[in-house]
Amino acid sequence: MARRNEPSMIKGNRHNDPSTDINVLLLGQTGVGKSTFINGLANYVCNDTLEEACNDKIQSVIPSAFSFTDDDTFEQRTIEIGQKNEHEDFNEEGRSCTQQCRSFVFPVGDKNLRIIDAPGIGDTRGLEQDTKNFHEILTYISQYEHLNGICILLKPNEERLTILFRFCINELLRHLHKSASENIIFVFTNARATFFKPGATSKILRALLDQHKKDHDVDVPFSRENTFLLDNEPFRYLALRKNGVRLNNDQTLSYQKSWDHTVKEYSNLINHIVTRPLHAVSNTLSLNEAEQLVRKLTRPIAEIAKLIQENIQLAKQHKENVLKNPQLAKQGLPQNEAKIIPLAHPRTVCINEKCCKPITVNNQTKIEYTSKCHEECYLKGVVQETINDQRMQECEAMNYRTGKCLKCDCLWSEHQHITYEYETSIHRLNGSSSLADIDKRISDLRDEKKKIEDVYKKLAKFLHANAILPLNDDILEYLRHFIREEQMKKNSGSQNNDVIQGLEEMMKSYEQEMELFKQTIDSEKDRSSSKDVLKSDEIFSLVGTLYRLPINGSKIREQVNGLNINQNKLSLKREVFVELPSKANSSTVMKQFKNIISSR
Numbered sequence: 001m002a003r004r005n006e007p008s009m010i011k012g013n014r015h016n017d018p019s020t021d022i023n024v025l026l027l028g029q030t031g032v033g034k035s036t037f038i039n040g041l042a043n044y045v046c047n048d049t050l051e052e053a054c055n056d057k058i059q060s061v062i063p064s065a066f067s068f069t070d071d072d073t074f075e076q077r078t079i080e081i082g083q084k085n086e087h088e089d090f091n092e093e094g095r096s097c098t099q100q101c102r103s104f105v106f107p108v109g110d111k112n113l114r115i116i117d118a119p120g121i122g123d124t125r126g127l128e129q130d131t132k133n134f135h136e137i138l139t140y141i142s143q144y145e146h147l148n149g150i151c152i153l154l155k156p157n158e159e160r161l162t163i164l165f166r167f168c169i170n171e172l173l174r175h176l177h178k179s180a181s182e183n184i185i186f187v188f189t190n191a192r193a194t195f196f197k198p199g200a201t202s203k204i205l206r207a208l209l210d211q212h213k214k215d216h217d218v219d220v221p222f223s224r225e226n227t228f229l230l231d232n233e234p235f236r237y238l239a240l241r242k243n244g245v246r247l248n249n250d251q252t253l254s255y256q257k258s259w260d261h262t263v264k265e266y267s268n269l270i271n272h273i274v275t276r277p278l279h280a281v282s283n284t285l286s287l288n289e290a291e292q293l294v295r296k297l298t299r300p301i302a303e304i305a306k307l308i309q310e311n312i313q314l315a316k317q318h319k320e321n322v323l324k325n326p327q328l329a330k331q332g333l334p335q336n337e338a339k340i341i342p343l344a345h346p347r348t349v350c351i352n353e354k355c356c357k358p359i360t361v362n363n364q365t366k367i368e369y370t371s372k373c374h375e376e377c378y379l380k381g382v383v384q385e386t387i388n389d390q391r392m393q394e395c396e397a398m399n400y401r402t403g404k405c406l407k408c409d410c411l412w413s414e415h416q417h418i419t420y421e422y423e424t425s426i427h428r429l430n431g432s433s434s435l436a437d438i439d440k441r442i443s444d445l446r447d448e449k450k451k452i453e454d455v456y457k458k459l460a461k462f463l464h465a466n467a468i469l470p471l472n473d474d475i476l477e478y479l480r481h482f483i484r485e486e487q488m489k490k491n492s493g494s495q496n497n498d499v500i501q502g503l504e505e506m507m508k509s510y511e512q513e514m515e516l517f518k519q520t521i522d523s524e525k526d527r528s529s530s531k532d533v534l535k536s537d538e539i540f541s542l543v544g545t546l547y548r549l550p551i552n553g554s555k556i557r558e559q560v561n562g563l564n565i566n567q568n569k570l571s572l573k574r575e576v577f578v579e580l581p582s583k584a585n586s587s588t589v590m591k592q593f594k595n596i597i598s599s600r
Contacts, residue, residue, distance in 0.1 A: 010584055012105050012577025013112050021105075021112045022597060023144050024273060027137070028153030030120030033189040033232040035062040037153065038104055038115050039081070040235040044266055045106070045593065046584045050234060050252075050259040054241050061104055061578055062117065066236060068245065081239045101140035103575045109594040113270075114575075116141065139292060140574075144281050149273040151185045156199030156229075181220045183279045185228065185272065192231040192258045228269045234259040267592045274596055291466065293543060293560070294459045295474070299385040300559035301456050302478035303338070303422055304552045308449045309502035310424070311335045312442055316498065319438045332428030333441060338555050341421040342562055348374035348395050350405060351387070351481060352414040358492040364426060365494040367485045371408040373397040379417060387477040388413050420562050448549050453506060455546055458534055460510075461517050465533040473514065479507040 026034045042059035058081065065080040106113040118140075119133040141147065186205070188198055198205070206222055213219050237255040240247065247255075314334050322329045350356075355371035374397040392398065392412045397405050403412050433441075456475060486500045517532065534542065547557040584590050 008582055009579045010107050010582055011579050012107050013110060014577060016110070016112050018145055021114050021144075022108075022270075022274060023114045023116065023147050024149040024151055025116045025118065025137075025141060025147055026151050026153060027118055028120060032120065032153045032155055034117055034120070034153055035064050036232040036235055037187070037189065037230070038062055038117060039064065040230075040232060040262070041106070041115070041266065042578060042580070043235060043238060044259075044263050045587055045590045046581055048263075048588045050237070050256045053234075053238055053259075057581075058238050058242050059580070061576070066239075068236075068240060079236070079239050079243050079245075081242075101137055101574065105575060105577045107578070107580065108590070108597050111597050113593070113597070114144075141281055142292065146278040146280055147180075147183055148276055148278060149185050150180060150183045150279070151187045151269075153187045153189055154201055154205070155190055156188045156197065156201050179277075180279050181218055183276050184220055185226050185269070186222060187269065188227070188229045189232045192233055192254070192261075197229070198227065226272065228265050228272075230262045230265050230269075231258040234262060263589055267589060267596070270593055271596045274599075291463060293539060294463050295386070296560050297456070297459065297543065297546075297556070298474040299478060300556045301452055301546075302475055302482065303559075304556055305449060305452060305479075305506055306482045306499070306503060307336055307338055307424065307555075308445050308452075308552065309499040310496075312445050312449075312502070313496065313498040314426070315438050315442045315445070318433065319435060319442075322433070322435060322438070329434060330432045332430060333433040333438060334426050334428050335441075336424040337427050339423045339425070340555070340558050340562055341423060343419055343421065345376040346378060346417060346419050347372060348377040348379070348392070348397055348415050348417055350408045350410050350415050352408070352410040353484065353488060355408050355410060355414075356485070356488065358488050358494075362425065364424075365489040365492055365496075366424075367488060371405075371410075373405050373407045373415060377417060385416070385418060386474055387416050387481055389417065392417065420559070422559075444551060448551055449502075449506075451549065452546065452552075453509065455542055457510065457513055458542060459539070460514060461521075461532060462534045462539060464514070464518065465521060473510075475510060476507060479503055479510075483507070 026037065028034055039059065039061055042061045043053050046059055047053035047056055060081045063081065065078055067076055068079050069076045101116060101118050104115045104117065106115070118137045121133065188201070209220050209222055234255050237247070237252075314336065318328070318333055349369045350371035350373055351369070352371075356367050356369055358365050359368045360366075374395055377395055377397070379391065379395050392415050393400070393403060395412070395415070395417075397407055397415075398412045399406055404410065405412070405415060429441075460473070460475065483500060483503050486494075486496050486503065490496055490500065521532065547553045549556070
């Protein structure tokens with residue numbers, strides 16, 4: 001029974017300074033035991049001995065399952081722990097149980113120990129799924145300021161390390177920074193079977209690291225100092241006991257020894273992690289961050305390009321009116337102004353013509369989306385604000401057999417995942433507008449449009465040369481979409497030929513330049529080193545020139561900032577603050593953790 005005034009549970013530190021958090025990323029092949037690593041930790045910090053844990057409530061932070069074969073009958077049964085949820089899938093053989101990144105935040109005194117569980121590498125769905133999983137990992141960790149440790153989990157007698165290292169070492173260092181090698185830690189699971197030694201894996205691992213150093217000039221250490229040998233089996237033993245399975249005395253004794261050894265190794269592991277130099281993530285000008293920024297700019301740039309065309313046309317029409325009636329100059333130059341309206345939840349909308357209709361608001365023709373097909377759509381992995389994203393097929397609004405929307409009956413490819421609405425309204429610039437003023441405004445708008453086009457072409461070339469995932473030309477999808485909308489407005493009576501022509505010219509110019517670029521660069525061995533391709537650290541200063549554009553720069557920045565906020569909100573929904581029973585405060589492991597972390 002809890003003492004009077006003593007809380008029954010230790011709750012997470014939700015309002016801590018993020019710079020004091022201990023952030024640990026777990027990477028490894030599918031089935032290596034990342035989820036069991038986290039579940040085991042939750043039990044070690046609550047109980048000092050295996051027997052004590054058997055008499056206590058099992059701590060199951062992540063639902064999981066494993067097969068058990070009875071020694072006498074050879075009957076096989078599945079042992080399940082915890083309740084399945086949308087994040088975990090343990091029924092399909094060979095698939096990664098963890099389907100997307102999640103963080104599990106353990107309270108350690110007044111600090112947070114955050115364990116980031118990532119999808120497994122070496123998924124049976126193939127290299128494309130591995131690539132998507134790795135992109136998901138890079139995107140997810142970008143929300144954190146730093147990583148203390150990057151734990152690569154291995155089995156001691158593992159023959160299939162090639163896939164793992166291509167992604168977890170080569171790709172990780174390429175997308176973060178070479179200094180990440182100081183934070184890499186090797187954790188061997190199921191080490192009881194090899195008497196807590198690295199086993200046959202050691203020789204293969206060392207050869208791969210030597211080859212990595214030769215190819216990339218990056219020395220990733222593999223020594224006793226950054227290598228830890230654990231055993232995941234004690235947690236499975238607990239699960240068996242809770243499911244009524246009894247093992248003989250010899251087996252129990254073996255698990256007790258394994259528990260004691262693993263508890264010590266966890267403490268050694270934490271001690272090593274907190275002595276590592278912090279590896280900056282969000283402040284590092286990494287390739288992944290640059291790629292993310294370029295993707296976020298697509299919708300804002302396309303919308304600003306259309307806005308500029310609309311304003312050029314408005315200025316031309318006003319000039320014609322002033323020539324006919326000079327008194328109109330006093331009214332000021334009419335220009336469209338954009339307003340960004342963040343949505344409370346991400347939304348799936350249909351952009352098919354039959355689900356849109358032209359409406360007139362304040363003498364302006366606009367397009368209204370009539371089909372809001374999924375009002376609160378937290379679809380996993382979809383790229384926000386992208387048209388024709390294949391992952392839209394997995395939206396709840398879609399019929400998985402036909403690929404059509406259950407609400408509007410249009411194809412998934414005609415749907416868009418949005419986090420904000422974009423509205424325009426006409427305002428008049430202050431002061432009178434002489435013919436010279438109007439001409440200058442038109443010239444300034446054209447100048448900004450050219451600068452925006454030039455910057456985006458450079459960004460698109462960077463993306464084509466460096467992208468992890470195969471790319472669509474997202475800007476073309478948007479331009480085609482806006483041209484269709486303008487055609488609908490024209491058919492309903494709008495005089496918008498200049499807008500349509502300007503968008504068509506922008507699309508043609510982009511297609512021609514990109515096609516020539518692709519033909520040139522695709523023949524080069526190292527595309528990212530081409531003289532026509534920006535370096536990742538040049539991206540941010542180039543985008544800064546967009547933000548400083550005097551007429552439209554602030555709106556571009558506002559849209560990108562809004563997307564950053566929405567992405568962070570979505571990521572934070574995948575943080576689990578682990579609540580531990582109050583007895584954990586007095587456990588040996590927790591006391592050791594507190595001493596280690598408080599001394600850093």
